[in-house]
Amino acid sequence: MNCIVIPTYNERENIEKLLSKVKEIAHVIVVDDNSPDGTGSLAKSLGAELILRNERGLGGALRDGMKRGLEEECTKIATMDADLSHDPVYLKEMFSIDADLVIGSRYVKGGGVRAWPLSRRVISFGANALARILLQTGVKDNTSNFRVYGRKAAEAAINCLSANGYEFQICSVFYVKKGGLVIKEYPIIFVDRKVGKSKLGIKEIASWFAFILRLSFRGR
Numbered sequence: 001m002n003c004i005v006i007p008t009y010n011e012r013e014n015i016e017k018l019l020s021k022v023k024e025i026a027h028v029i030v031v032d033d034n035s036p037d038g039t040g041s042l043a044k045s046l047g048a049e050l051i052l053r054n055e056r057g058l059g060g061a062l063r064d065g066m067k068r069g070l071e072e073e074c075t076k077i078a079t080m081d082a083d084l085s086h087d088p089v090y091l092k093e094m095f096s097i098d099a100d101l102v103i104g105s106r107y108v109k110g111g112g113v114r115a116w117p118l119s120r121r122v123i124s125f126g127a128n129a130l131a132r133i134l135l136q137t138g139v140k141d142n143t144s145n146f147r148v149y150g151r152k153a154a155e156a157a158i159n160c161l162s163a164n165g166y167e168f169q170i171c172s173v174f175y176v177k178k179g180g181l182v183i184k185e186y187p188i189i190f191v192d193r194k195v196g197k198s199k200l201g202i203k204e205i206a207s208w209f210a211f212i213l214r215l216s217f218r219g220r
C-alpha cells in the first residue's frame with residue numbers, strides 16, 4: 001500500500017478539495033497540530049487517518065507522519081502540502097519512479113513556479129543555492145515538500161530529530177544522500193496558495209539558515 005502524509009495547520013479551506021483528489025490514489029495520513037480552525041476533525045470526518053499533535057512544527061509533523069507510515073507497512077510514503085500548491089496529478093508517476101527518494105522539483109527542466117511573488121522566488125533560490133554549495137547535495141530543489149520516499153529513505157529521514165520546522169526537507173535530503181540512497185527529481189509546476197495563510201515567516205527562515213550552517217559544520 002502507498003501512503004500520503006499531509007501536514008496541516010489551519011488548512012480548513014483547502015483540505016476537503018485536496019482529500020477528494022488524493023484519497024483514491026493512496027492511503028492518507030493527515031498530521032494536524034491541533035489547528036484552531038478544526039482542520040484535523042474535518043480531515044477525519046472526510047475519511048483520512050488523523051494524527052493530532054499538541055505541538056507545532058512542520059518537521060515534527062512530517063517525522064510523526066512518516067513514522068506512522070513505516071509502522072503501517074506503507075510501501076512508499078509521499079509527503080505534500082495541504083494548500084493545493086502540489087498538484088495530485090503528479091503523484092501517480094512519482095510513485096512509479098524507481099528511486100529511494102523522488103523529489104517533485106521546481107528547478108529541473110519542465111518544472112517551475114506559478115503566481116509566486118518575487119520575494120518568495122528570491123528566498124527559495126537563495127536557500128537552494130546555499131544547500132547545494134554548503135551541503136553538496138547535487139539536488140536542484142532541496143526545499144520541496146512534494147516527495148515520494150521509499151522505506152529506506154523514510155527510515156533515514158526520520159533520523160532528522162532536531163529538524164522540527166522547515167529545515168526537515170534539507171535535513172532529509174542530506175541524510176538520504178549520506179546513506180548512499182538514490183535521489184531523482186521529477187519536474188512539477190508549483191502553484192502559489194490561493195486561500196489560507198502561509199506559515200513560513202522570518203522566524204522559520206532564520207532557524208532554517210541556522211540549521212543548514214550547523215549541518216555543514218557538524219555533518220549531522
Ligand SMILES: Nc1nc2c(ncn2[C@@H]2O[C@H](COP(=O)(O)OP(=O)(O)OP(=O)(O)O)[C@@H](O)[C@H]2O)c(=O)[nH]1
Pocket residue numbers: 006007008009010011031032033056057058061080081082083085192193197198199200
Ligand atoms: N502540522 C503542521 N503543519 C504545518 C505547520 N506549518 C506548516 N504546516 C503545513 O505545511 C504545509 C506547508 O506550509 P505553507 O504555509 O504552505 O508553507 P509554504 O508553502 O512554504 O508557504 P506558502 O508558499 O506561502 O504557502 C502546509 O500544508 C501547512 O499547513 C505546523 O507547524 N504543523
Ligand SMILES: [Mg+2]
Pocket residue numbers: 081083085193198
Ligand atoms: Mg504553501
